Amino acid sequence: MLKTIQQLWQFRGGxxxxxxxxxxxxxxxxxxxxxxxxxLPLQQHLGQTAEAIVSKGDKVLKGQKIAEAxxxxxxxxxxxxxxxxxxIDNYPIAHPSSMKSMCIVIESDGRDQWIEKHPVSNxxxxxxxxxxxxxxxAGIVGMGGAGFPSFIxxxxxxxxxxxxxxxxxxxxxxxxTCDDMLMREQADNIITGARIMLxxxxxxxxxxxxxxxxxxxxxxIQKAASAFSDIEVVSxxxxxxxxxxxxxIKVLTGLEVPNQSFPSDIGIVxxxxxxxxxxxxxxILGEPSISRVLTxxxxxxxxxxNLEVLIGTPFSDVINVCGGLINKNASxxxxxxxxxxxxxxxxxxxxxxxxxxxxxxxxxxxxxxxPCIRCGQCAEVCPVNLLPQQLYWYAHARDFDKIQDYxxxxxxxxxxxxxxxxxxxxxxxxxxxxxxEIWVQEQEKQKSDIARQRHEFRNxxxxxxxxxxxxxxxxxxxxxxxxxxxxxxxxxxxxxxDRVKAKRDAQQANQNNDQ
Amino acid sequence: xxxxxxxxxxxxxxFGLILGFAAVxxxxxxxxxVDKIDALLPQTQCGQCTFPGCRPYAEAITKGExxxxxxPPGGDNTILALADLLGVDPKPLNPENGEVKEEKTxxxxxxxxxxxCTLCIQACPVDAILGAAKQMHTVIEEExxxxxxxxxxxxxxxxYIVPVKKTIQSWKWPDPDNTQVENGVAx
Numbered sequence: 268m269l270k271t272i273q274q275l276w277q278f279r280g281g282x283x284x285x286x287x288x289x290x291x292x293x294x295x296x297x298x299x300x301x302x303x304x305x306x307l308p309l310q311q312h313l314g315q316t317a318e319a320i321v322s323k324g325d326k327v328l329k330g331q332k333i334a335e336a337x338x339x340x341x342x343x344x345x346x347x348x349x350x351x352x353x354x355i356d357n358y359p360i361a362h363p364s365s366m367k368s369m370c371i372v373i374e375s376d377g378r379d380q381w382i383e384k385h386p387v388s389n390x391x392x393x394x395x396x397x398x399x400x401x402x403x404x405a406g407i408v409g410m411g412g413a414g415f416p417s418f419i420x421x422x423x424x425x426x427x428x429x430x431x432x433x434x435x436x437x438x439x440x441x442x443x444t445c446d447d448m449l450m451r452e453q454a455d456n457i458i459t460g461a462r463i464m465l466x467x468x469x470x471x472x473x474x475x476x477x478x479x480x481x482x483x484x485x486x487x488i489q490k491a492a493s494a495f496s497d498i499e500v501v502s503x504x505x506x507x508x509x510x511x512x513x514x515x516i517k518v519l520t521g522l523e524v525p526n527q528s529f530p531s532d533i534g535i536v537x538x539x540x541x542x543x544x545x546x547x548x549x550x551i552l553g554e555p556s557i558s559r560v561l562t563x564x565x566x567x568x569x570x571x572x573n574l575e576v577l578i579g580t581p582f583s584d585v586i587n588v589c590g591g592l593i594n595k596n597a598s599x600x601x602x603x604x605x606x607x608x609x610x611x612x613x614x615x616x617x618x619x620x621x622x623x624x625x626x627x628x629x630x631x632x633x634x635x636x637x638p639c640i641r642c643g644q645c646a647e648v649c650p651v652n653l654l655p656q657q658l659y660w661y662a663h664a665r666d667f668d669k670i671q672d673y674x675x676x677x678x679x680x681x682x683x684x685x686x687x688x689x690x691x692x693x694x695x696x697x698x699x700x701x702x703x704e705i706w707v708q709e710q711e712k713q714k715s716d717i718a719r720q721r722h723e724f725r726n727x728x729x730x731x732x733x734x735x736x737x738x739x740x741x742x743x744x745x746x747x748x749x750x751x752x753x754x755x756x757x758x759x760x761x762x763x764x765d766r767v768k769a770k771r772d773a774q775q776a777n778q779n780n781d782q
Numbered sequence: 783x784x785x786x787x788x789x790x791x792x793x794x795x796x797f798g799l800i801l802g803f804a805a806v807x808x809x810x811x812x813x814x815x816v817d818k819i820d821a822l823l824p825q826t827q828c829g830q831c832t833f834p835g836c837r838p839y840a841e842a843i844t845k846g847e848x849x850x851x852x853x854p855p856g857g858d859n860t861i862l863a864l865a866d867l868l869g870v871d872p873k874p875l876n877p878e879n880g881e882v883k884e885e886k887t888x889x890x891x892x893x894x895x896x897x898x899c900t901l902c903i904q905a906c907p908v909d910a911i912l913g914a915a916k917q918m919h920t921v922i923e924e925e926x927x928x929x930x931x932x933x934x935x936x937x938x939x940x941x942y943i944v945p946v947k948k949t950i951q952s953w954k955w956p957d958p959d960n961t962q963v964e965n966g967v968a969x
Binding site for chain 1: 820823824825826827835836837907908909910925927948949950951952953954955956957958959
């Protein structure tokens with residue numbers, strides 16, 4: 268329903284950035300030719316890696332499950348097209364480390380033949396548990412960026428009552444327009460997805476937040492939502508990073524998510540509009556999460572546009588559809604210019620969380636950064652109320668206790684501080700370095716705790732063995748009479764000597780016979 | 783005069799009882815500073831500090847018999863953490879105890895050469911080698927601390943040091959300070 272929300276709030280900080288959004292919204296979303304080879308990393312999202320349930324040489328159909336979830340924070344993976352599994356091995360993936368990771372490689376047979384689909388249109392009669400189960404089976408993760416399994420976010424728990432579902436259509440980062448185009452073209456599907464999510468959460472109403480630089484998307488969503496009184500479309504001011512979960516919640520409701528809490532703790536759950544679309548497809552079309560819409564943009568790409576791409580498509584195939592790179596040595600970024608990271612291999616495949624491939628001249632390198640002059644601009648723009656300068660000093664000094672006191676882990680790595688820094692200090696690099704360093708130190712600590720336990724156990728075992736041996740020895744001594752013992756021993760020795768003698772004699776006799 | 787002496791004596795007795803009770807009731811089993819030091823040590827149990835394991839070294843530090851710079855596997859991080867805990871100045875690692883390892887390592891057994899003598903099993907401080915007499919031995923890599931104590935006893939030299947496999951889970955973003963020095967480029 269079309270409503271104007273009574274009041275909007277504002278988070279502290281933020282930036283007005285050059286949008287660069289018009290370039291990629293000229294053409295409608297189109298699909299690309301079926302790639303010959305699809306590479307599917309088993310790790311598509313946060314949490315545990317999925318486990319392959321197919322083996323090399325297996326024939327698979329489009330939509331067939333090829334990897335099973337392992338652990339709670341994990342979802343299954345499905346074949347994006349029909350064909351043959353030609354390899355399960357380490358391949359380059361889209362990861363800042365440029366390391367290889369375990370992937371299932373499918374050679375397409377060109378027929379794109381679906382497995383039997385099971386669409387569900389009567390979701391209104393399903394229980395929230397059944398809805399979540401269906402969403403889990405479809406392998407749906409958050410498509411906005413972090414990729415947290417959606418069924419978990421739709422399961423706030425017994426004691427938490429969720430009042431508000433927020434659909435995030437803010438899409439605040441420059442260049443990225445895939446959510447915008449999706450909202451323009453498939454508004455009805457997104458609204459259906461929102462209705463399913465409302466039911467799974469048993470939430471009262473849904474707010475759809477869209478930045479006011481997307482009038483077409485707002486109009487389309489408003490039209491689609493006009494039939495429902497519990498869905499409100501809200502146009503929010505354009506300010507980076509409004510698309511951050513906690514920032515959008517603040518803008519729409521005025522509530523702040525406390526430190527170390529989840530939005531569900533304050534009765535709110537936030538999902539991306541693309542996730543709503545994936546949920547629509549899982550129910551109404553019976554299709555698991557095997558494709559996504561992504562933006563290809565940047566000044567080094569011939570034609571910037573949005574494409575519907577199968578998961579597992581190599582970046583090079585996607586770029587070729589857009590006319591290829593203008594400068595062959597352009598740096599490729601997965602994600603936007605503010606929060607994305609550089610990809611070193613064009614062969615890396617598209618994963619479920621890949622919303623943008625950005626190819627542009629690298630003008631953001633901090634080649635010669637200068638010392639911090641303590642101007643404080645970074646603190647002014649920080650949308651999380653942190654002190655970026657202090658965090659920088661402590662990361663620089665490797666004081667990882669202190670940096671956590673300054674709430675490093677609340678940093679959303681939006682890059683605002685980086686952007687305004689007059690000394691060109693790569694601040695976010697420092698925070699990312701500190702975060703991963705702390706994680707690895709924690710892993711090492713766990714490992715050393717295990718080593719300590721094992722060492723202590725070994726020591727106690729050795730001591731126990733020693734004690735038991737001593738006791739056995741003592742018992743033996745006590746049980747047998749001493750003189751008796753001596754005789755017995757003598758007898759044993761004598762017997763042995765006799766045996767040896769007899770043997771020797773026999774041998775000699777043999778030898779004599781032989782001669 | 784007498785009242786003053788009596789009341790003070792009475793107070794002394796009362797507090798004495800309270801303290802005596804507290805000493806029994808809230809008794810701390812082992813010296814907590816040993817635990818704190820032990821928690822900072824890498825638990826490699828390699829003995830390079832000249833003590834038989836990490837805990838004996840922690841006890842020696844507490845008694846003042848050892849310095850804080852004798853743990854090569856812990857390296858500078860451990861020395862800094864110990865200096866911080868004990869309120870002393872950090873100092874460089876004592877070269878007599880060994881050198882800091884560039885990267886973490888574990889050992890592997892060449893199973894074709896192993897004769898099943900169990901000597902390495904007896905040497906391993908964390909029971910990370912599996913095997914029995916005249917049976918093939920193998921290292922549980924997950925549990926190996928990289929102390930290399932199993933290498934000298936091996937009569938057939940079939941134990942090798944290999945670097946720990948790097949995974950995406952244990953990958954770290956590079957330190958911008960270092961990349962600046964190495965490549966002249968950060969980020």
